[in-house]
Amino acid sequence: MPLPLQPPVKPMLAKSVSQLPREPGLFYEPKWDGFRCIVFRDGDEIELGSRNDRPLTRYFPELVELLGQALPARVVLDGEIVMVTDNGLDFDTLQQRLHPAASRVAKLAAETPASFVGFDLLALGDEDLTDRPFSERRRILETVLDGAFSRTHLTPITTDAEVAADWFTRFEGAGFDGVMAKAGDLPYLQDKRVMLKIKHERTADCVVAGFRWHKDGNGVGSLLLGLFDDEGNLHHVGVASSFTAKRRAELVEELAPLRVDALENHPWRSWADAAEAAKADGKMPGGVSRWTGGKDLSWEPLRPELVAEVRYEHVMAGRFRHGGRLARFRADRTPQSCTYAQLDEVAPAELADIFAEARNAKGTAR
Structure with a gap:
């Protein structure tokens, strides 16, 4: 050609x-x-x-x-x-x-x-x-x-x-x-x-690298999401959750093939160990933090081959501020294309205003 x-x-x-x-x-x-x-x-x-x-x-x-x-x-x-x-x-x-x-x-x-x-x-x-x-x-x-x-x-x-x-x-x-x-x-x-x-709503294409069971033990409770940085490292950025009972059961079947040999060459393999996860201080899957209230955050790894389009509100410190919502799976996207470059990371205007007022007040006090 x-x-x-x-x-x-x-x-x-x-x-x-x-x-x-x-x-x-x-x-x-x-x-x-x-x-x-x-x-x-x-x-x-x-x-x-x-x-x-x-x-x-x-x-x-x-x-x-x-x-x-x-x-x-x-x-x-x-x-x-x-x-x-x-x-x-x-x-x-x-x-x-x-x-x-x-x-x-x-x-x-x-x-x-x-x-x-x-x-x-x-x-x-x-x-x-x-x-x-x-x-x-x-x-x-x-x-x-x-x-x-x-x-x-x-x-x-x-x-x-x-x-x-x-x-x-x-x-x-x-x-x-x-x-x-x-x-x-x-x-x-x-x-x-x-x-x-x-x-109409912010979305990002993320790698699905694992999941957690629902708290009732039936079905998938949340998907663990990742994005690649410029060096090719896959970082955990949050979860997608809020599935109906019917969808939780369907996801078990859909994700089953990706559970086979999932830990082999998995980018988060070290976090599967509870001690390693604890060191992450809540920033990685399975990590323990002061925000979790002792909840079970154990997770099931998946081969990082599936891409999900996820709706989210905004990003803070490289992570979704609140839980995301699954829009759809994207068979037309590769995991490697899911990078941080997609994100529009802007602090809410209200937060910026609060910080500005705090700085002004501090300056006046001096």
């Missing part, structure tokens, strides 16, 4: 922020809830690449055929594979498309065909466009992606923050994640969190 950019290409990433930014020069787009996808086309050859280098081509044959008609002969573009229904976007149905059996893939492609939304252009013909500003890439993209086909779309875009705020409110009921913001002069920077995403 002799294109200016060869697969794999790592997509440009975004960092979550709590409020819609309104700086001059920003472009806003709806945030689509699907599988991120880099499309490579060179004549009759088309490859659909995912953000984790896992090819999506075999899972979406209907899109390969469709994009062969909607795109020019030699192009690389960034976008999202989505599942559009009468009730909005359906991520759960989309995730079911990742099936190993070829016969099942063909059946699902006919029954639940996916759509593609394009939002950035990386190369056209022999030219690499990644060094050009986003505003120019977008202008060219509008001439490249043929939206006349029913399941190929060019994402809406605006420079008006009020329009973006309206999208943020109105699009939520249709299954959209929120709003994206990117600077007009931004080059395409692979694997860098240089865009901004404003979601």
